[in-house]
Amino acid sequence: MLSNEHMDTLIARDIEGTISGAEKQELAGWLQEDPSNQAYYDALKDTWHLAADAWNEMPEPDTAANWERFSQKIETAAPAPLKVAHRGRSKWLAAAGVAAIIATGITIFFNRSDKNVTLAATTEKQLFTLPDGSKVYLNRNSTLQYNERFAQNNRDITLQGEAFFDVAPNETHPFIVHAGASQTEVLGTSFGIKAYGEEPVRLNVVTGKVAFSNAHRKSDALVLTAGHAATVQADNDPKAETGTDPNFTSWKDDRLVFQHVPLSATFEAMEDYFGITIKVDDPSLANLDYMGTFDQPDVDSMFKVIAASTNVKIVEESKGVYSVRK
Template sequence: MFNNDHIDALIAREIEGEITAAERAELEAWLQADEANREYYDALRETWDLAGEAPDAPEPDVMLNWQRFRQKMDAQVIPMRTATARKSWWRLAAAAVAIIAVAGLAFTLFSGGGATVITAEADKKEITLPDGSRVFLNRNSQISYQKGFAASHRKVELEGEAFFDVVPDAANPFIVSAGASRTQVLGTSFVIKAYEHKTIQLNVVTGKVAFSGQQGHKDPLVLTAGNAAILQNREPRRIQDGDPNFMAWKENRLHFSNIPLNNTLSTVEEYFSVRFIVDDPSILTLTYTGTFDHPTLREVLDVIGTAAHVTFTEEEKGVYRISR
């Protein structure tokens, strides 16, 4: 995970021509990680060029540069002069503050303006949307919505996993775009899992939802409480999902009832973001029954290890080998 302040400093050092080879490699990795990072970078570079047209002074005039930026955007002037590199650290810091402040506004314009983005990184997060609907974000997940939410629309975009508890409003449907899927409801609660490179899955907890592909050709699949579906080949498909732990991350509870250890360990892997290596495949056919409330990884491994007569050995951080 990259720190924004650190990235801003790397961009400023690159513009100044003072970036090291290691720093350049780090910056390039950040640029390749997300297209939004490239847009942010381009906005900073463009605004730096604008700032370079102002007289060389200890304190850049941010508002003046912003006005010049708007004038150039309105006139659709593309060529811009690169600012002369400054070698003193205090000038670098002052210039960085200026371009970050201005580029923040520019980036908002470039990304459509008025967008609200809420991210849960290391910790889960609970959000109340402007219409009163509640969203519980799992770790490494994000939702966003545009200006006018609740007043003119109720549309959100999801990356990752979230539980939605939607306030009823028959005149204004609640729509979630997640990956290649689209979920529409009037008032209900449900869980969507839409991590990159993984199958998109919907579990309905209460009420009724319409689940479809963004570019699918079939009618939406209508699902009621207790039912689940996945998106397969851009089309929704109903599944028999008997997993009692699909909301374990939200409820902080793991429950297993005579479940093969293969499935048990997969659930534990996802819940704690760890990985297991098994020496003897026959271990995976063993079954386990048990419940954990607000579990810790150590507790779960100790209890399962004792019940199944297996040993968990940590080989490296987050990686455990299982043996008899």
């Protein structure tokens, strides 16, 4: 999309000559994707040079400061048709469609000079309400970042960690989550995303519909509806999963559910929920069938119930580290 802040950053660096080789290649690929991308790039570059002429000097190589100056110049100027100097000649962007693209793009581009807002959940999960009315549940050790003008021109956010989103409808500005290698776009729905480090990004849709794609590859988005899940890795297209994990949002709901799953899967869910480590000394124990439901789970209580129903012994070796034996 033209509001992609990452591409705006690459354009700014390219204009100033500070772009790296890898970034240059990424920008070139984006420009080839759609003619409107090239038109957007050309207009910003030409307008930048016109602003530089007004300063009677070429801008120094400080992207943030220069775009701040550029923003102030445009904001104080009287509205007028945009005349663009292009490769030594002048031309008028008369087409209404192109003009609309450029006008919208410049507004979003200037937003980069604004401050970003960062929301963080450290040791406990937290609930936040975004400026557009959307609600975000952040799991512990997770952060969310968005521009302070969020909801005015776009609804782009960046997630590191895990979150559950209850998105307020807005047909004008889609809600876009950038998390790891993924990009998730919605108008109004609820879904969970898990994006930790180099692990695959996982998505679970609870209500509505989302478009899930790899943010670094040219491929069609995977459209998912309520009750469906998918994963994506850095070098691959998104892949739909055959079933959803009932414990995907256990951290938010404070509820763990196991319906005839291997004991190993039970322990994996407990590790995620409690932030502990569970070691199974005997591999034969990992495949034991288990079922049970725990509301407001407590680790000691769960271990007592599991040990009694599966005839295993669970010992705490050190703080937060448990061993499972016959």
